[in-house]
Amino acid sequence: MVDIPTLAIIGVVIVVFIVLGPKKIPELARALGMAKKEFTEGTQGTGTTSSTPSSGAGMGEDDLMVAAKRLGISTEGKTREQISAEIVRKTAGA
Numbered sequence: 897m898v899d900i901p902t903l904a905i906i907g908v909v910i911v912v913f914i915v916l917g918p919k920k921i922p923e924l925a926r927a928l929g930m931a932k933k934e935f936t937e938g939t940q941g942t943g944t945t946s947s948t949p950s951s952g953a954g955m956g957e958d959d960l961m962v963a964a965k966r967l968g969i970s971t972e973g974k975t976r977e978q979i980s981a982e983i984v985r986k987t988a989g990a
Contacts, residue, residue: 916924964971964979967986971979 913921960976960979960983961971963983967983969979969982969986974982
């Protein structure tokens with residue numbers, strides 16, 4: 897016999913699937929996972945937001961590339977230090 901809370905959860909999952917569609921559900925799950933991770937790190941007081949090991953000034957490789965792309969900086973053929981210096985120049989002028 898299936899109890900009422902189980903039926904309610906199944907109903908909510910079906911409604912979410914119908915409303916959001918199959919393409920948005922992985923995106924929603926990813927966002928919820930990241931929010932849970934940030935919440936857990938915040939309550940533990942670790943102060944780190946990146947799980948990748950960093951080499952340099954505290955930013956992981958992916959974070960540096962994302963920051964450069966957001967600022968419109970080309971990263972092709974440049975070293976990590978060159979990209980970092982260009983980010984500093986661009987943000988200092990802003």
